[in-house]
Amino acid sequence: xxxxxxxxxxxxxxxxxxxxxxxxxxxxxxDYYLFWYKQPPSRQMxxxxxxxxxxxxxxxxxxxxxxxxxxxxxxxxxxxxxxxxDAAMYFCAYRSFNAGKxxxxxxxxxxxxx
Amino acid sequence: GAGVSQSPxxxxxxxxxxxxxxxxxxxxxxxxxxxxxRLGQGLEFLxxxxxxxxxxxxxxxxxxxxxxxxxxxxxxxxxxxTQQEDSAVYLCASAxxxxxxELFFGEGSRLTVL
Numbered sequence: 001x002x003x004x005x006x007x008x009x010x011x012x013x014x015x016x017x018x019x020x021x022x023x024x025x026x027x028x029x030x031d032y033y034l035f036w037y038k039q040p041p042s043r044q045m046x047x048x049x050x051x052x053x054x055x056x057x058x059x060x061x062x063x064x065x066x067x068x069x070x071x072x073x074x075x076x077x078x079x080x081x082x083x084x085x086d087a088a089m090y091f092c093a094y095r096s097f098n099a100g101k102x103x104x105x106x107x108x109x110x111x112x113x114x
Numbered sequence: 115g116a117g118v119s120q121s122p123x124x125x126x127x128x129x130x131x132x133x134x135x136x137x138x139x140x141x142x143x144x145x146x147x148x149x150x151x152r153l154g155q156g157l158e159f160l161x162x163x164x165x166x167x168x169x170x171x172x173x174x175x176x177x178x179x180x181x182x183x184x185x186x187x188x189x190x191x192x193x194x195x196t197q198q199e200d201s202a203v204y205l206c207a208s209a210x211x212x213x214x215x216e217l218f219f220g221e222g223s224r225l226t227v228l
Contacts, residue, residue: 033215043203045219052214091156095215101147101170102217106156 002027002094006105013082014113020067021077021108023092031097034068034075039107040088048090051075053097079110087112116140118220120206126226127196135191135223139208146189147217148181149205157205163189164211196227 003026013019025034036048051059051068058066063083067076079086089109095102119138127133139146148160159173163183174180178197183189193200203224207217 035216037217042221044221045205045207045217047216050214050216093217101159101162101173102215103159104149104157 002029002032002096002103004092004094004103004105006092006108008108009106010109010111012111012113013079015082015084017082018078018080019082019110021079021090021092021110023075023077023105025073025075025092025094027073027094029096033095033097034066035093035095035102036064036066036075036077037091037093037104038086038088039091045091049077082112084112084114086110118206118208118218120204120220120223122223123221124224124226126228128228129198130195132192132194133196133225135193135204135206135225137189137191137206137208137220139187139189139206140218141187143208143210143218144186145209145211146183147207147209148189148191149207151203151205151222153202160191160204193225196225198227201225201227 005024032053034051037045038048039045049061049064063080065078089107091107092105093102121136146163149157161181162170165186166183178194181191203222205222207219
């Protein structure tokens with residue numbers, strides 16, 4: 001079974017600074033998707049960024065980028081120029097390429113200090 | 115609909131009562147998922163529907179929990195004889211199977227068992 005580990009329960013960053021959230025996973029599959037989701041205090045979860053395992057290039061969405069190390073089974077999220085609205089709980093998730101459930105980590109609560 | 119809709123948004127019940135939680139997925143989304151999130155914790159997978167079938171119900175914690183989906187649309191999660199440990203937010207998500215695997219979440223149903 002796949003597992004996802006987020007080793008940082010809480011992180012904080014100064015507004016306009018850069019922060020990196022860590023995620024590792026365990027799988028025997030070669031094709032899969034990795035995701036970072038954001039859950040603000042209002043509760044609704046939204047997708048931040050997605051990475052297909054077969055792509056070597058790291059995904060980027062505006063201020064959000066990932067460092068995907070397939071051999072190391074590592075998938076970290078970098079948030080540049082942090083904003084107050086980035087404060088939320090961030091979840092790393094794994095999904096098999098051949099459909100089925102997504103497996104989530106326990107989350108990292110990010111605080112942004114003004 | 116425009117997004118995933120869940121009802122009720124909040125439910126307070128007494129121990130031993132049955133509850134039903136409803137999820138209305140995005141129109142055309144063939145896959146539907148139920149997750150449980152205890153306060154400040156990660157997402158715990160409960161069950162996954164592909165169409166009206168449930169190929170993976172491995173996360174249902176006991177036989178008090180059941181779920182069904184009809185018309186490849188609305189899903190109902192039923193918890194019988196509720197216990198205090200059932201208190202949590204129950205999240206529903208839908209997805210278009212076969213694409214990127216991105217989940218679209220509802221705002222959740224917060225269940226409190228007294």
